[in-house]
Structures are given as structure tokens and as C-alpha cells.
Amino acid sequence: MFAGADEYGIDVTVDERAVQRLLSVRPADVDAADRLTFARNVFIPLTTACRYTCTYCTYYDVPGEASLLSPEEVREQCRIGADAGCTEALFTFGDEPDDRYTEIHETLAEWGFDSIHEYLYRACEIALEEGLLPHSNPGDLTEAQFADLREVNASMGVMLETTADVDAHSGGRRKTPGQRLNTIRAAGRQGVPFTTGILVGIGESWRDRAESLLAIRELHERHGHVQEVIVQNVVPNERSDFPKPDLATMRRAVAMARAALPPEVSVQVPPNLSPAADLVDCGIDDLGGVSPVTDDYINPAYEWPDLRELEAVADAGGVPLRERLPTYARFLPDEIRPAGVDPAPEPDGREAWIPPTVRERIAVDDVHGRRLRAVARGDGPLAVRSD
Numbered sequence: 237m238f239a240g241a242d243e244y245g246i247d248v249t250v251d252e253r254a255v256q257r258l259l260s261v262r263p264a265d266v267d268a269a270d271r272l273t274f275a276r277n278v279f280i281p282l283t284t285a286c287r288y289t290c291t292y293c294t295y296y297d298v299p300g301e302a303s304l305l306s307p308e309e310v311r312e313q314c315r316i317g318a319d320a321g322c323t324e325a326l327f328t329f330g331d332e333p334d335d336r337y338t339e340i341h342e343t344l345a346e347w348g349f350d351s352i353h354e355y356l357y358r359a360c361e362i363a364l365e366e367g368l369l370p371h372s373n374p375g376d377l378t379e380a381q382f383a384d385l386r387e388v389n390a391s392m393g394v395m396l397e398t399t400a401d402v403d404a405h406s407g408g409r410r411k412t413p414g415q416r417l418n419t420i421r422a423a424g425r426q427g428v429p430f431t432t433g434i435l436v437g438i439g440e441s442w443r444d445r446a447e448s449l450l451a452i453r454e455l456h457e458r459h460g461h462v463q464e465v466i467v468q469n470v471v472p473n474e475r476s477d478f479p480k481p482d483l484a485t486m487r488r489a490v491a492m493a494r495a496a497l498p499p500e501v502s503v504q505v506p507p508n509l510s511p512a513a514d515l516v517d518c519g520i521d522d523l524g525g526v527s528p529v530t531d532d533y534i535n536p537a538y539e540w541p542d543l544r545e546l547e548a549v550a551d552a553g554g555v556p557l558r559e560r561l562p563t564y565a566r567f568l569p570d571e572i573r574p575a576g577v578d579p580a581p582e583p584d585g586r587e588a589w590i591p592p593t594v595r596e597r598i599a600v601d602d603v604h605g606r607r608l609r610a611v612a613r614g615d616g617p618l619a620v621r622s623d
Contacts, residue, residue, distance in 0.1 A: 238451070239401040240414025248417055250450045258446040261495040263487045269521030272550045273502070273560045277324035277525035278317025278368065280310060282359060283352060285337040286330020286375075288411050299336040304343055310359045313530070314366035318604055320529045323611050324371050324390075324562040325363035327356060331375030331411070353381055360388035364597045367604025371431075371525070371562035376411070376419045382426040387591045390563040391463065393431030394419050399451050400444035404478070417451060424459025427583025429567045429590075433466025433504070436489050437481040445489055449496035456501060460581050461589075463564040464502040464522055467493050469510055471535060483511055487518050494519025500566060500580075507549060508538040516553025523549065525562070559611050569595055572612040 238246065283304045286296035296302070305313075314325055332352055333340045340352070349355040353374065360370035369390035376394065377385070385392065397405075399413040423430045434448045449465070456462035467490050470478045481489075486505075493503045504522040505512050512523060526540050541549075550557035565573055566580040567589040573579065583589050598608045 238399045238413040238417065238447075240412030241417065242414070243412075244414045244418035246414050246417045246421070248451045248454050250447045250454070254450055255443060255446045258450065258492050258496055259442060261488075261492050263491040263518045266491045266494040266519040268517045268553060269519065269555060271556050271558055272516070272521060272523055272546075272553065273558045274507075274523040274546055275324050275371075275525045275560050275562050276320075276322045277326045277371070277527050277562070278313055278320070278322045279326045279328065279525075279527045279530040280305065280313050280359070280363075282310070282327050282329040282356060283333065283340060284330065285333035285340045285352075287334040288331055288405075296330045300339065302333070302337055302340055304340055305359075307347070307358065307362060311362050311366060314363045314368050316529050317527070318367040321607065322528070323369055323559075323608055324525055325360070325366075325368040326525050326527075326562075327359060327363075327370060327372040327374070329356075329374060353377075353385065357385060357388055360385070364388065364593060367597070367602070367608075369562050369594060369597065369608065373431075376415050377422060379422040379425055382422050382428055386426055386428045388593055389428070390561065390590065390594050391429040391431065391567075392423060394423075395433050395435060395466065395468070396420065396448055396452060397433075397435040398438065398440040398444055399448045400440040402439040404438040404476075417455070420452065420455050420462075421459075424455055424461040425584060427459075427586035427589055428461060429463045429563050430461045431464050431466065431504075432462060433464075433468055434489070434493070435468050435470055436485065437470035437478055439478075446492060446496070449493055453496055453498065453501075456498070459584060461583065462497075462501050463567065464504050464524075465493055465497055466504045466506065466524065467510075467520075468506055471509055471538065473535070473537065483514055486510060487515060490515050490518040490520055502564065506535075507541050507546065509535060512549045513552035516549065516555065522560075558614060561608065561612050563590060563594075565612070565614075568612055569598075572598065572609050574612070574614045 285302035363370045469481045502522040504524045507523045565577045
């Protein structure tokens with residue numbers, strides 16, 4: 237039923253009655269969460285090359301202008317982030333560069349890498365060496381690529397955005413809903429704790445939003461791997477004149493997400509893009525990754541809030557603020573999972589959700605390992621508040 241689904245053998249079906257129920261949901265129909273969480277990260281844009289040309293995106297650069305961070309730059313950014321108390325290295329870049337990006341491919345070859353994904357693996361190793369847990373958003377991946385990259389990642393993600401075939405994804409190099417659903421499915425089959433989400437305001441209808449959320453739910457029910465769903469509003473920028481959705485739209489969209497998803501899946505809004513304080517009562521329970529040291533390179537005109545501003549959001553909702561790792565608590569090993577949190581069912585074909593390399597980094601007896609374990613247990617290192 238979704239564009240591109242046949243090409244990838246996607247068998248996700250959405251029940252019409254579930255769609256209609258979801259379309260009737262309003263903020264008053266959902267409960268507010270009892271806490272808000274966030275992760276402290278350093279945002280590392282590995283490359284601005286992308287095979288897609290989505291009309292609302294300012295992140296990608298055209299061939300000849302795209303950048304590629306060197307291993308030394310990656311290490312320096314990780315070191316700065318770790319020194320600032322971050323726990324997550326967020327690696328984000330456009331989908332695998334196509335043949336037009338000859339300079340990117342030539343540079344990777346000079347550095348000894350056959351592909352951007354092979355380079356991402358090394359970048360994740362650097363992050364672990366510097367005391368951070370990698371969370372990678374590398375676009376669409378195959379199961380084989382997930383099988384490789386999961387070994388050096390605490391969690392991964394890709395935005396579904398929408399199951400609708402919208403003009404915003406138009407062009408000769410367009411992403412399709414089937415392709416994105418295939419990536420979410422592949423992550424589940426490989427036992428990767430996963431983040432996805434919908435993008436509100438790129439030409440999709442309310443029915444499209446309902447179908448997108450229900451498609452995510454169906455894939456999670458099969459594999460148990462979706463840890464959070466982002467409800468992100470589009471923002472106007474130099475490449476796009478899509479208007480920012482109004483508050484009423486966002487309140488309804490967030491409430492729909494909360495109603496559509498099982499309780500263990502968090503609902504997140506980006507606090508630099510959304511009026512988060514006005515959405516707490518609609519069911520959000522997470523504010524995503526926030527960086528004290530780097531910009532939001534996807535939306536560089538929108539600054540991250542600082543810790544005091546995050547506390548103000550939580551205060552507006554009358555709930556406590558808690559720091560988390562990029563991997564949600566239920567996926568963590570028994571020895572560091574907070575008391576009272578039930579473990580996630582075992583992943584398909586894997587011994588554990590967290591790979592040995594990441595578990596070993598968390599267990600190291602150094603300042604970074606102690607910080608990671610404290611955040612995992614829920615007793616640190618959130619600070620600032622003195623009242």
C-alpha cells in the first residue's frame with residue numbers, strides 16, 4: 237500500500253479501523269508522562285554528501301561542495317564532547333553518496349576505506365576510544381550493513397518521515413516509504429535498538445500521519461526494537477518555504493503518536509524546533525539528544541536549549557527531568573539497568589541488544605565509564621539545578 241513497498245517486499249498493512257480510531261485522538265485522550273528524559277551528545281556530521289535531494293533539507297551539499305570529516309577531526313570532536321560530559325556521539329550524514337560525489341569517494345579511498353559505511357565503523361571505534369557511545373543515523377541500510385555497524389553502535393536510527401508519496405521527496409534521486417520501512421525492518425531483524433519518527437508538515441495528510449505511526453508500531457511489534465519515535469515539525473529554511481506547523485497541529489500529532497505506540501516506546505519532540513513545554517501534556521516523555529558543544533547541523537538556525545531550558549520544559553509539565561544514554565534503559569544489560577525497569581525481550585538471533593564492544597566501553601573503570609554507568613542507573617550526571 238506504500239510507494240516502493242513491493243520493491244523491498246514490505247508486507248506492512250494498516251488496519252482501516254485503527255486508522256479511524258487514531259484520527260479521532262485529541263490531546264485530552266492521552267495521559268502525560270511521569271518524567272522527561274534527554275541524552276547529552278556531541279553532534280558529528282561525518283559527511284554532507286547525500287544521494288537524495290529532498291526539497292526541505294539544508295544538510296546536504298552538492299558535489300564539489302560536500303565535506304568529509306577526517307579521522308583526526310572526528311577524534312577531536314569526540315574528545316571535546318566527552319570532556320563536556322556527553323555520553324553520546326551522534327553520527328549523522330546523508331545517505332550513501334552516489335557516483336556524482338567523486339571527491340568524497342576518492343578521499344575515502346586515500347584514507348583506506350571502501351565506503352562511507354566502512355569509514356563510519358572506524359568513526360564509531362574512535363568515539364568508543366574517547367569514552368562516548370555511538371548512535372548512528374546513516375540513512376537507509378541493508379541487513380548486512382546493520383549486522384556490521386551494530387557491533388560498534390549503542391543504538392541507531394533513521395526517520396521514516398512519512399509513508400505518503402509527497403512532492404517534498406521528488407526528483408530523480410528520491411527516497412521512498414518502502415525503502416525507509418525496509419531499513420526499519422532490517423534494524424529489527426538485526427537486533428538494533430532503534431529510533432525513528434515522522435516529519436510533520438511536508439505535504440502529508442492526517443491520514444498519512446496515522447498510517448505512518450501505525451506502520452512503525454507494526455514493525456516494532458514484530459521485532460521489539462523501536463525505542464523512541466520522534467514527532468518533528470518541519471521548519472522553513474533557505475531551501476524550503478514549508479510553513480512551520482502550528483501548535484494545535486503539533487499537539488494533535490503528538491497525541492496521536494502516544495495513542496498509536498505501545499507504552500514502552502517513547503515519544504520525542506526536538507526541543508530546539510518544537511514548543512516542547514506546550515506538548516508535555518500530550519504524551520511526550522523525551523527531548524532527544526541535546527548537545528552542549530555542537531550545533532544541530534540538520535537545522536543550524538535553531539540552537540539547542542541548555543540544561544536550564546530543558547529543566548524549564550519539565551517544570552512546565554510538572555515532571556522531573558532525567559538524563560539517559562543513547563540506548564534506552566530496557567535494552568541495557570542487567571548490571572546497569574535501573575531498578576524497576578523490565579528488560580526488553582531478547583532480540584531476534586542475538587544474545588543481547590548491546591554488542592560486546594559497547595558493553596566493554598561502559599564497563600571500563602575510567603571517568604568516562606563511571607559517567608556512562610551513572611547515567612545508565614539514573615543517578616547522574618545531571619546537574620545545574622541548585623534551587
